[in-house]
Amino acid sequence: DVKVTQSSRYLVKRTGEKVFLECVQDMDHENMFWYRQDPGLGLRLIYFSYDVKMKEKGDIPEGYSVSREKKERFSLILESASTNQTSMYLCASSFPGLAGGPSTDTQYFGPGTRLTVL
Amino acid sequence: GDSVTQMEGPVTLSEEAFLTINCTYTATGYPSLFWYVQYPGEGLQLLLKATKADDKGSNKGFEATYRKETTSFHLEKGSVQVSDSAVYFCALLNAGGTSYGKLTFGQGTILTVHP
Numbered sequence: 717d718v719k720v721t722q723s724s725r726y727l728v729k730r731t732g733e734k735v736f737l738e739c740v741q742d743m744d745h746e747n748m749f750w751y752r753q754d755p756g757l758g759l760r761l762i763y764f765s766y767d768v769k770m771k772e773k774g775d776i777p778e779g780y781s782v783s784r785e786k787k788e789r790f791s792l793i794l795e796s797a798s799t800n801q802t803s804m805y806l807c808a809s810s811f812p813g814l815a816g817g818p819s820t821d822t823q824y825f826g827p828g829t830r831l832t833v834l
Numbered sequence: 835g836d837s838v839t840q841m842e843g844p845v846t847l848s849e850e851a852f853l854t855i856n857c858t859y860t861a862t863g864y865p866s867l868f869w870y871v872q873y874p875g876e877g878l879q880l881l882l883k884a885t886k887a888d889d890k891g892s893n894k895g896f897e898a899t900y901r902k903e904t905t906s907f908h909l910e911k912g913s914v915q916v917s918d919s920a921v922y923f924c925a926l927l928n929a930g931g932t933s934y935g936k937l938t939f940g941q942g943t944i945l946t947v948h949p
Contacts, residue, residue, distance in 0.1 A: 720877075749937075756941055756942075757941060758838075758923060758939035758940050758941040758942050759878075759923065759925075759937075759939040760939075761936060761937070764936065774936070806877055806878065808878075808937075822868070822880050822883065823880075823937055824880075825870075825877040825878040825879070826877050827875075827876055827877040828876075828877045
């Protein structure tokens with residue numbers, strides 16, 4: 717079974733703090749994703765990565781950055797946390813498309829980190 | 835751009851009732867369609883998927899058919915159980931647009947099933 721783990725289930729931080737959210741997958745997936753989930757808005761893509769040291773902006777990258785130094789690990793960084801970043805953060809991973817083409821593969825999700833910024 | 839619209843919830847049913855959660859989409863090209871489920875306190879799990887028109891995805895008694903003519907992927911179950919209480923997300927993956935399989939989600943539908 718694919719396993720995607722996230723470093724914390726619940727996190728409370730103060731405004732202005734630097735926050736690190738860690739995600740690890742054990743299926744040798746090339747693609748990794750960070751989403752945030754808010755009521756009534758579904759999931760929105762923050763950043764994704766299709767290879768080590770590669771990253772692409774998603775739909776809502778402002779206020780976030782990412783790091784992918786190893787294939788299995790994808791970190792989301794809040795440089796200076798703000799109250800509007802209080803949310804549920806979900807990490808996902810998947811295989812790439814065949815022969816380098818687009819991926820249609822299932823994304824597998826971690827359990828999520830509920831972040832509260834005070 | 836791509837978008838997914840789900841029926842507004844929450845949906846409350848009695849055990850053994852019939853379930854339909856509507857999902858329609860807007861996308862260029864030929865997207866794959868998914869239903870994900872999120873049980874309380876957990877992450878998202880894939881429930882079923884369909885990759886081309888007229889395909890039917892099914893799992894755990896749930897079904898959805900990819901209807902290109904109506905751009906829909908409605909989720910159905912003939913007899914729900916209390917254990918089906920969860921949030922259900924419809925999503926599309928448009929490989930023709932971005933190169934890396936970006937999922938676009940609907941807003942989610944909360945289902946509560948009473949005994």
